[in-house]
Amino acid sequence: MAKMKDIDFNKNKDGLVPAIAQDADSGEVLMLAYMNAEALRRTLKSGEAWFYSRSRQELWHKGETSGNIIKVSEVWKDCDSDTILIKGKPTGPVCHTGNPTCFFQQLSEKDVD
């Protein structure tokens, strides 16, 4: 069985792992942010997404300013225990730009340098 203590928070020497947020219904990938152990703990306990803001260097309850939280239904870890996947339902646009997902700009072969 997977346990939270299995997560390899020290792989990148910063106590953080990337965490992907996916819409539990549509399957749309919404955003990627980072979690420290406390953010993962709060996510598992509260059922709402918590991250660690690398720019502000503090715990970040997603939606604390925008009001657009993510209600988390499932938390998964990957085979190497260094990435988290959360599945949930956002209560509003996930992206700070107002887009429903942070992945709204597509790249193609013609965009190669």
Add this chain to the structure above:
Amino acid sequence: MAKMKDIDFNKNKDGLVPAIAQDADSGEVLMLAYMNAEALRRTLKSGEAWFYSRSRQELWHKGETSGNIIKVSEVWKDCDSDTILIKGKPTGPVCHTGNPTCFFQQLSEKDVD
């Protein structure tokens, strides 16, 4: 319009950005790995997923040993230009464990330290 040169490969001071691979049909999140500029360039040009292996410190054509490549149909960047999302079809199990996805272990509140 998004361009490859917009990608912020130096945010983490290692020339790499996380890249999420998602099944284009099922929406399942398959894996997370890292890309440098050359891996992204090769992915966009070849239509197959290339990453940069942090452990081997070399470019990594996904499937080069297993045979299980990912045929990429779409490449997206996020709002901060520091994460890539590729959508595609794997030709076999994506995970080195033989699982179709690397995210096969679920965490719940009882797994909190």
